[in-house]
Amino acid sequence: MQPPSASPCRGGVSWQGILLAVSLLTFWNPHTTAQLTIEPVPFDAAEETHVLLLVHNASQNTIGYYWFKGNTTEDSHEIISYSILTQKINTGPAFSGRETLYTNGSLLFMNVTKEDTGFYTLRTLNNELRPELATGEIRVHGESAQGAPSPDLCPGS
Ligand SMILES: *[C@@H]1O[C@H](CO)[C@@H](O)[C@H](O)[C@H]1NC(C)=O
Numbered sequence: 001m002q003p004p005s006a007s008p009c010r011g012g013v014s015w016q017g018i019l020l021a022v023s024l025l026t027f028w029n030p031h032t033t034a035q036l037t038i039e040p041v042p043f044d045a046a047e048e049t050h051v052l053l054l055v056h057n058a059s060q061n062t063i064g065y066y067w068f069k070g071n072t073t074e075d076s077h078e079i080i081s082y083s084i085l086t087q088k089i090n091t092g093p094a095f096s097g098r099e100t101l102y103t104n105g106s107l108l109f110m111n112v113t114k115e116d117t118g119f120y121t122l123r124t125l126n127n128e129l130r131p132e133l134a135t136g137e138i139r140v141h142g143e144s145a146q147g148a149p150s151p152d153l154c155p156g157s
């Protein structure tokens with residue numbers, strides 16, 4: 001007789017997951033007063049759901065938002081950008097078609113997959129052309145998420 005299985009799959013958020021989510025790293029230019037930050041909502045997402053990367057403390061005189069996949073601002077990793085001056089949204093090489101950039105700089109990821117897990121970097125530019133950087137993390141768990149304590153117990157992966 002087997003006890004009813006208390007599946008680790010259903011809990012979703014592992015201890016390591018919480019630690020990683022909390023370790024959200026942020027970089028900012030020391031010349032600015034308020035700290036530009038990225039808040040992923042939710043911290044730990046299920047596959048095929050949406051994740052919103054909320055931008056906090058962008059400076060009042062921001063004229064552009066540039067999002068990159070990874071902890072980088074290399075052109076080849078640019079996902080999407082928005083210029084407030086020209087009111088134009090441009091997609092970059094790392095654009096997957098599932099990202100929506102709002103005019104307040106926040107980035108919506110639709111239908112996320114485990115491959116979307118990782119760091120995302122936002123670079124803003126203000127009207128003195130001074131850049132600010134912030135990095136946030138998206139975590140997506142599936143049936144056999146890396147953070148799950150016992151992936152072998154999860155059926156259907
Ligand atoms: C905004 O910046 C201020 C000053 O650096 C900081 O105290 C506050 O926590 C920041 N807010 C967010 C949401 O990051």
Ligand SMILES: *[C@@H]1O[C@H](CO)[C@@H](O)[C@H](O)[C@H]1NC(C)=O
Binds near residue numbers: 056102103104105106
């Ligand atoms: C930005 O815009 C999005 C979409 O309208 C909204 O969900 C979000 O709360 C707004 N605020 C911030 C701080 O991103």
Ligand SMILES: *[C@@H]1O[C@H](CO)[C@@H](O)[C@H](O)[C@H]1NC(C)=O
Binds near residue numbers: 071135
């Ligand atoms: C991002 O890159 C910088 C410089 O290469 C490094 O100092 C920092 O630790 C990295 N952060 C993350 C979250 O990987």
Ligand SMILES: *[C@@H]1O[C@H](CO)[C@@H](O)[C@H](O)[C@H]1NC(C)=O
Binds near residue numbers: 048111113
């Ligand atoms: C989400 O992505 C998966 C594969 O990545 C695809 O099979 C599915 O149709 C997508 N769902 C929506 C609502 O776009």
